[in-house]
Amino acid sequence: MTVLKAIWSFISDQILGMKWLQDLIAWILKSLFGSDFAISRIGESVHFFIYDVIKISFLLMVLIFIISYVQSYFPPERTKRILGKYHGIGANILGALLGTLTPFCSCSSIPLFIGFTRAGIPSGVTFSFLISSPLVDLGALILLISIFGFPIAIAYVVSGLILAVIGGTLIEKSGAGNYVEDFVKSGAISEAEQETMTKRDRLIYAKEQMLTTYKKVVLYILIGVAIGALIHNWIPEAWIEAVLGTSNPFSVLIATAIGTPIYADIFGTIPVAESLFTKGVGVGTILALMMSVTALSLPSLVMLKKVVKPRLLATFFGIVVVGIILIGYLFNAINFLFV
């Protein structure tokens, strides 16, 4: 038993946490700039910045590669074919799960919406898919586990999926699901699945996804880590406590209000979340911040506006925001389980 624990600690600290990297960078900074600099606030910030950027970049590239390989088995055309066969809440659940597994680029959201609708998939199910897609990401899950541990990572994924399922179901039940632009419903659609991919095809795909995604995301990582470093070393704990801390009953609302208009890739939010967590911000508030940044984005709303009528767009937006706030308060209430 102790051996298992030791092995898990090793994996957690050195492989996922890359503690050896932390020590290495500290040593380099000390050798180059002297101990005084290394211990100083600027030194610590530089240390944190370099370490976090390298750590996240490396983990990200490895994760995206592996996960893209897995996702090559779940192209959206296949998801469309599978979802078309199910009804009711089962379809929503399946939609949410497939949203996690299917590779998704926000510029695909329109063709996807049109394709799913013409295949007879109800809007509610499509929305379950669209809510979970940006929100729950396999790569992010593993990164979350490495930084926050299993309990919080699982909490994030499960809440995201439940939000997607309930959100999609509510959209359908409220009748708003019908408010789709006419051109979406009427029109040609074919069943097309691309030819079976060889292993080499999948490796080429995984590599391309790794490089493309990394390039897209690197800016968000740099900004996210910079903000994380600021929070870590420069912003007084008291301020953070006052605005986002557990003693502030509005912290979840504030976090959601800050997160919603911002869009960043989920990988960029993780270093910020990490720093806030060490400053004592509640789990629920952090979840609310991460979810509001990723679930809703101006680009995807602009695109959805072209295919759905305002009433449906507003319903979708409203349900997701309210859902995130509820999740935030719920997890703050059970915060003691995670700390």
Next chain:
Amino acid sequence: MQIKALGGCCRRSTQNYENAVIAAQQCGIKEPVEHVKDMLDIVALGVLANPGLVIDGKVVSSGRLLTVDQIVELIKKHQK
């Protein structure tokens, strides 16, 4: 042989089209590669993720940026 490169949204789709043009040249295909950018046309073909590639009416790739070599292989496969 009718080759269509699907996708007009981003860098990947443009690259896919350019790779298709080069591959078609290498295989001696006379007909120019068509670059389909209209979203509704692409959906009508059944493709939901860009970039895509269609050879003689059959979808051979969707959601993937293909290398020139991959496209050459696909062209050769469909030439028989």
